[in-house]
Amino acid sequence: MTVKTLTIDDKLVSAREQDTILDVARESGIPIPTLCHLDGVKDVGACRLCLVEIASGSPDRPNRLQPACVTKVVEGMVVYTATERLKKYRRMIVELLFSERNHICSVCVANGHCELQDIAITVGMDHVRYEYVSPLCEVDITHGLFGVDQNRCILCTRCVRVCDEIEGAHTWDVAGRGIGARVITDLHQSWGEARSCTSCGKCVLACPTGAIFRQGATVAEMDRDRSRLSVLMTAREKREWIG
Template sequence: MSPAPAVDIKTLTIDGKEVSARAGQTILEVARENSIAIPTLCHLDGLSDVGACRLCMVEIAGTPKLFPACVATVEEGQVVTTSSDRLKKHRRTILELLFAERNHVCSVCVANGHCELQTLGQEQGLTHIRLPYRNPKLEIDGSHERFTLDQNRCILCTRCVRVCAEVEGAHIWDVMGRGIDSMVITDLHQPWGESACTRCGKCVQVCPTGALFDKSKVGSPHPKYPEFLPALQMMREQQ
């Protein structure tokens, strides 16, 4: 019998709590294992991390820089702060930027009450938006028989892009354009209904807002179940 591989264990402090972790784990993973909440939007258990939403930024003692907890790995003796006035301020500004970027009108949104952006706004104490709303004119793609893409609600977290490429293996989603004009598209910007979509619906389940929704849920509550991902991953690994 070969001996079990040696596991390198690191100990660190997160928000004053001493915790242990395996080398290579991210700060976010370890924090959540220890019931320390760090807000996230683009991160989703079961998908690769891109570090795009910048909400999980944390402070590490000894450097003025901020680090995205979803990709920053643990180090021995690290002292991490996940919530400070500076971080809260940045998180609120980022949420303001998201709310002002496109047309997030909760009252008429299919995801109202089940939206991660909305929930985060409430959790972070966002009471008003100081920035001018950009009110862009954006399209709704209703060409798919089961689902709709509403660009007005998209926050470009790219969860749909990743789940389609990494889990479903179809990669019909990607990002087009750059900067403020970036847009998620299906295939090479063909209508969703005419794309190579496999109709699995994973993208709809992982979408944090009302950008991707099931047509049959319009007018009724539309909770989403991204928890299927880790379960699916576990089942695949066992096979």
Template sequence: MSVKILTINEKLVSAREEETILEAAREAGIHIPTLCHLNGVTDVGACRLCLVEIAGSHKLQPACVTKVAEGMSVHTNSDRLQKYRRTIVEMLFAEGNHICSVCVANGNCELQDLAIEMGMDSVRLEYQFPNRHVDISHDRFGIDRNRCVLCTRCIRVCDEIEGAHTWDMAGRGTNSHVITDLNQPWGTSQTCTNCGKCLNACPTGAIFQKGSGVGEMKRDRTQLEFLVTAREKKQWLV
């Protein structure tokens, strides 16, 4: 296994050849904002918040799926990138129905944290006010698609960690939305194991536990980290 030497924000960084820029940056203590990234599941580069500048390339590249290379020079926090990221966060707010003051995840929401990080004190885009449905047919959980940012973390964690593949994506463009079991109500799902991993993976208040009030939605990401670590180390194999 070879080691690659690159620079990130003028800092020399060493990384394994199979690592991504995001992994190398985080190991070096360099922050790159993300929303669709979740440790332990496959990266898809959906949110585009981790875009970085690479010397010699005119295109911005997503750090979560771009592999490191010898001599690579990366910048993660230029004015250009900050403008892109703020616009992306504003688009997420404008394209959904995010009202933090009445959300179960208020104060515990990654989208809210990103808005604060980007200095977003207003949305300069026109709100779309989409007609999105709420599904509370499940005994324990509910999904409010008004708060969904289409990160697909629920889909990937259900597929890759739980192995149920209850969740999937339907529609295209502004009509894209997550569904359960070929667009059936969640409560009628024949594949859902009621494990709650999708709840713990969701970055916003889109998937919530029934009975949660404003600001009461907490998540236990250590559950996912424990399962991923155990799987990688083959701790449950006889």
């Protein structure tokens, strides 16, 4: 295995060949905000919050912006994770997310246990300057145990990935496009009718907001232990359950 060295925020760090910038940064205690990233499942680079600046090495060419979660380390790479430009972009991306659907924390079951809320605080997004889009969204509580409130969904597709990659059911997927995109169960049946669902609850664990929830859960009960998902994946990959 080859080891690479690179510079992140003026700090020299070493990385394994297959590591992403996000892996190394986390290991070295350099915080990079993320939303769609979830330990244990594949990265898709969709939320754009983990964008970092990669030095072009020439004053004539601008630095490149790359998502840290899917960008592999390169020997001698110079990375900046918190430039003023990046901070501004991250704040605006969160602002755009808040303007999209209904993210009123005070009336949300995930209040206090919401990654979107945490990120907003981290990046300093304290007000929305855009008009709210507020598309018509459904709430589906046809499932016996769980429910999905599309109004809170940020389309991170964590539910799609845990369901497909860990549970192997692929109940969740995305339908529609643009602002009309929605996570759906099976072929857009109601969740209660989705035959492929095993009611394992991994999507509930994975959801960063209050979009997918356990029915009847109180705000205090919305604390989700997401590490259980990555433990499952690690155990499977390293065959920890054998012998």
